[in-house]
Amino acid sequence: MTRPTQATVAQQPALLHWWNRGAQLDPRYLIAFLITLVLVVAQLRYHMVGGYDRLALALLTCTATEALLSWFDRGRIVNLLSAYISGISLTLLIKPQGGALWPFALGGFLAISSKYVLRYRDNHLWNPTNFAISALLLAAPDRVSVLSHQFGNDVATNLVIWTFGLIIAARVGVLHITLTYVASFLVLNGARALSLGQPLLPEIAPITGPMYQLFVFFMITDPRTIVRGQRQQIVVAILIALMETLIRFASDSGWPLPTAFNAAPAFLALAMVGPVAKWLDLRRVAGGSPPFRRNR
Amino acid sequence: MRHPTLRRAVVAIPFFAAIGLAIRLDHGPIRAPANAAHPGFVLRDETAAAGIHFVHHRPTFDRRIANVEPHVAALGASVSVADFDGDGWSDLYFTNSRFGQPNALYRNRGDGTFEDVAASAGLADLNRPGEGVSMGSIWGDFDNDGREDVLVYRYGYLALFKNLDGRHFQDVTQAAGLRRWVNSNGAIWLDYDRDGLLDLYVTAYFRSDVDLWHLTTTRIMHNSFEFATNGGKNMLFHNLGGGRFNDVTDQLGVGSTRWTLAAASADFNEDGWPDIYLANDYGPEELYLNDHARRFVLSTAGLESESKSGMSVALGDTYNRGRLDVFVTNISERGYLFQNNNLRLNLMSEARGFRNVADAQVADAGWAWGAQFGDLNNDGFNELFVANGFISADRNASYWYAMSKIAGANGHLFEDARTWPAFGNASLSGYERSRVFLNRGLSGWVDVATAVGVTDDYDGRAVALADLSNRGAVDVIVANQNQPAVLYRDYPDSASHWIAFTLVGTRSNRSAIGAEVEVESGGMKQRRIVDGGMGFASQNDRRLHFGLGQHEWVDRCVIHWPSGTRQVLQHLSVDQFHTVTEPAR
Numbered sequence: 003m004t005r006p007t008q009a010t011v012a013q014q015p016a017l018l019h020w021w022n023r024g025a026q027l028d029p030r031y032l033i034a035f036l037i038t039l040v041l042v043v044a045q046l047r048y049h050m051v052g053g054y055d056r057l058a059l060a061l062l063t064c065t066a067t068e069a070l071l072s073w074f075d076r077g078r079i080v081n082l083l084s085a086y087i088s089g090i091s092l093t094l095l096i097k098p099q100g101g102a103l104w105p106f107a108l109g110g111f112l113a114i115s116s117k118y119v120l121r122y123r124d125n126h127l128w129n130p131t132n133f134a135i136s137a138l139l140l141a142a143p144d145r146v147s148v149l150s151h152q153f154g155n156d157v158a159t160n161l162v163i164w165t166f167g168l169i170i171a172a173r174v175g176v177l178h179i180t181l182t183y184v185a186s187f188l189v190l191n192g193a194r195a196l197s198l199g200q201p202l203l204p205e206i207a208p209i210t211g212p213m214y215q216l217f218v219f220f221m222i223t224d225p226r227t228i229v230r231g232q233r234q235q236i237v238v239a240i241l242i243a244l245m246e247t248l249i250r251f252a253s254d255s256g257w258p259l260p261t262a263f264n265a266a267p268a269f270l271a272l273a274m275v276g277p278v279a280k281w282l283d284l285r286r287v288a289g290g291s292p293p294f295r296r297n298r
Numbered sequence: 299m300r301h302p303t304l305r306r307a308v309v310a311i312p313f314f315a316a317i318g319l320a321i322r323l324d325h326g327p328i329r330a331p332a333n334a335a336h337p338g339f340v341l342r343d344e345t346a347a348a349g350i351h352f353v354h355h356r357p358t359f360d361r362r363i364a365n366v367e368p369h370v371a372a373l374g375a376s377v378s379v380a381d382f383d384g385d386g387w388s389d390l391y392f393t394n395s396r397f398g399q400p401n402a403l404y405r406n407r408g409d410g411t412f413e414d415v416a417a418s419a420g421l422a423d424l425n426r427p428g429e430g431v432s433m434g435s436i437w438g439d440f441d442n443d444g445r446e447d448v449l450v451y452r453y454g455y456l457a458l459f460k461n462l463d464g465r466h467f468q469d470v471t472q473a474a475g476l477r478r479w480v481n482s483n484g485a486i487w488l489d490y491d492r493d494g495l496l497d498l499y500v501t502a503y504f505r506s507d508v509d510l511w512h513l514t515t516t517r518i519m520h521n522s523f524e525f526a527t528n529g530g531k532n533m534l535f536h537n538l539g540g541g542r543f544n545d546v547t548d549q550l551g552v553g554s555t556r557w558t559l560a561a562a563s564a565d566f567n568e569d570g571w572p573d574i575y576l577a578n579d580y581g582p583e584e585l586y587l588n589d590h591a592r593r594f595v596l597s598t599a600g601l602e603s604e605s606k607s608g609m610s611v612a613l614g615d616t617y618n619r620g621r622l623d624v625f626v627t628n629i630s631e632r633g634y635l636f637q638n639n640n641l642r643l644n645l646m647s648e649a650r651g652f653r654n655v656a657d658a659q660v661a662d663a664g665w666a667w668g669a670q671f672g673d674l675n676n677d678g679f680n681e682l683f684v685a686n687g688f689i690s691a692d693r694n695a696s697y698w699y700a701m702s703k704i705a706g707a708n709g710h711l712f713e714d715a716r717t718w719p720a721f722g723n724a725s726l727s728g729y730e731r732s733r734v735f736l737n738r739g740l741s742g743w744v745d746v747a748t749a750v751g752v753t754d755d756y757d758g759r760a761v762a763l764a765d766l767s768n769r770g771a772v773d774v775i776v777a778n779q780n781q782p783a784v785l786y787r788d789y790p791d792s793a794s795h796w797i798a799f800t801l802v803g804t805r806s807n808r809s810a811i812g813a814e815v816e817v818e819s820g821g822m823k824q825r826r827i828v829d830g831g832m833g834f835a836s837q838n839d840r841r842l843h844f845g846l847g848q849h850e851w852v853d854r855c856v857i858h859w860p861s862g863t864r865q866v867l868q869h870l871s872v873d874q875f876h877t878v879t880e881p882a883r
Contacts, residue, residue, distance in 0.1 A: 098636060101638075203717050265702055
């Protein structure tokens with residue numbers, strides 16, 4: 003057995019210290035850090051934002067709506083980190099026709115206000131960004147599309163995002179959801195490719211794209227909208243992947259689905275499965291604290 | 299409000315209103331678009347009446363890439379304009395892209411009809427195994443003998459033809475030092491060193507070591523949908539005189555490998571030297587600024603921050619500022635992808651950059667290809683004609699879903715053509731209708747295609763503009779991929795006036811390619827350039843046409859010759875052509 007060197011011994015407590023400190027943080031800070039990292043990498047290396055006016059508008063709309071509605075609903079302004087995360091997610095994910103800015107304003111408003119309207123037992127049911135993107139894609143397909151390209155189709159950038167993403171997902175206590183979804187995606191779409199006689203790689207390739215990165219690190223793991231209990235969370239992740247596979251099957255078969263289903267099947271799958279699961283969960287367990295605290 | 303349900307109901311009102319607003323905005327902006335009434339012109343399809351029966355045939359390639367052949371073979375329809383026989387009537391040259399299928403050289407009889415003389419001219423049989431298939435052509439008098447010569451670029455060897463007598467052409471490629479295998483979709487003539495001899499810039503798409511009929515590897519595709527740099531290397535050939543060229547690509551630093559689809563040249567920064575603007579597929583546009591012919595410097599004009607799928611470069615004066623602005627087409631597909639076309643105002647002189655002012659109308663022209671600026675109604679403002687549509691096959695099968703999967707993969711995956719899902723008989727942005735954008739100045743652009751008579755849904759590629767009847771109207775010629783070419787005759791409002799110029803270079807190249815003309819009339823200032831290739835796989839009439847609206851006079855006309863000579867003309871009559879010969883210094 004190799005003895006640990008002095009350096010390793012000295013480093014271990016520091017690393018552990020930071021790891022443990024991360025565990026004590028509100029998970030939204032870690033998530034906010036990760037999405038900011040994605041934004042910075044996406045913009046500096048690939049100019050993906052498409053204009054700082056979009057970023058400013060989305061952030062302003064999300065935070066202002068959150069501040070206003072929380073004050074109106076609860077009599078106080080809540081922590082705006084969730085709104086910040088939604089604003090950046092929308093900036094990265096919405097690709098409008100021409101230089102239109104309204105999708106960022108409407109998307110931001112829909113995302114945040116959905117939390118105050120679409121509620122059950124004092125919990126919102128949809129991940130705000132997922133709801134806003136899905137609603138815009140369904141309501142305005144002639145004007146709005148979703149990010150469908152890669153970070154330059156470059157492996158190195160993907161590795162950076164995935165590495166940070168997985169570490170933070172572990173720290174937040176939702177790594178099992180991310181991994182379950184990714185594994186389910188690979189298995190189910192591999193099986194789909196086999197059953198259709200299509201090449202495997204193009205069918206599983208989308209999982210490496212930035213749209214899916216935002217999906218697995220910020221949407222299906224949203225602490226406020228996941229169900230309670232690790233086992234249940236794993237089941238729901240599998241169900242979302244299954245729904246997505248069914249949507250893709252329908253697209254493969256040429257079903258006349260709205261374009262949103264073909265362009266962003268994962269988002270639509272979450273938008274359909276997630277709220278139902280959450281609703282059932284809330285029915286099952288009356289009251290209680292947010293699920294991510296239970297998991298810790 | 300104390301009751302939570304009531305509070306939620308209050309919030310629900312704007313929430314559902316926002317969804318309703320999104321649905322409403324999907325149908326278009328709430329503010330009324332620019333007025334489409336009275337466009338002031340009609341375009342009539344007179345292809346058959348003119349005797350033009352050209353049908354493009356797409357190429358077929360190595361069966362190992364049969365799964366993506368509709369995509370790889372989706373280019374090649376081109377059209378260029380030149381008065382090759384010097385009779386004062388503009389003629390048309392169309393390229394074909396399948397082995398054995400001839401190119402067509404339509405001689406303008408001057409009575410509204412054309413005859414195909416390609417075979418007798420020696421310009422028909424250019425699509426042969428071992429030589430390649432035609433992708434386009436550009437005309438220019440490279441030896442300044444007063445006759446327009448032609449370069450044909452191919453997926454294969456370049457081919458340069460010297461115009462012998464206005465009726466016959468001789469292949470001088472080998473002697474010119476241009477027998478190079480280039481998988482090219484574009485080329486332009488320009489005189490980058492202002493020595494009075496036309497130089498040649500050739501863009502390359504697939505790598506030049508790729509023979510699409512005898513592949514040694516199927517790793518021939520782009521390695522990124524956004525920042526691919528593994529395309530063919532563009533080349534610049536310097537005209538040495540005596541009919542010879544030499545390759546100065548590396549010496550001058552213009553060997554982009556960004557999958558260039560189109561190029562255009564003009565003096566964007568007004569320093570007196572012609573620059574080169576590139577539209578690149580799978581990457582950002584590039585502007586190479588000419589540093590006194592010593593080298594070209596890749597400009598940091600803000601272009602690098604927008605990665606799209608550039609298909610075509612058209613130059614025109616958008617708002618009569620006396621500047622040449624840039625219109626680059628891209629891809630838009632409902633629900634999947636809005637890359638948006640770029641209409642970039644040229645601010646190089648004052649801000650060392652461009653400002654993209656494409657509104658929702660001009661930004662989205664579907665899967666757009668060739669485009670040109672032209673004053674179709676002679677009101678003094680440029681319209682935009684945009685051809686579009688990529689692959690029209692089965693109307694009920696779309697490749698977009700498959701494309702959305704492959705676009706998300708890592709580059710090394712889709713670089714291999716064999717890993718792409720099979721196209722089968724699917725369409726990809728097929729059956730799109732060409733756009734004709736009416737210029738309403740600061741009120742914006744409005745598509746009037748249907749209203750003015752442009753209703754075809756062919757897979758348009760190249761667009762060229764020319765006054766084919768010498769009557770002060772800008773006719774539109776569209777080369778369609780794997781489909782018939784179309785000639786739209788322009789019938790502008792007869793109350794509007796116009797003026798046109800035929801330029802003859804002396805110290806500059808004889809074709810006057812690169813000359814920029816500025817016309818001032820009634821407070822309007824318009825600028826146009828004699829192009830050596832512009833748009834996508836196309837070249838316009840060498841004669842420059844200006845609409846003047848109701849103005850019956852021209853205050854001043856300034857010609858900036860490529861040699862650097864500046865010529866001022868006054869008291870010109872309108873509604874006629876003026877032939878201007880470059881003065882001695």
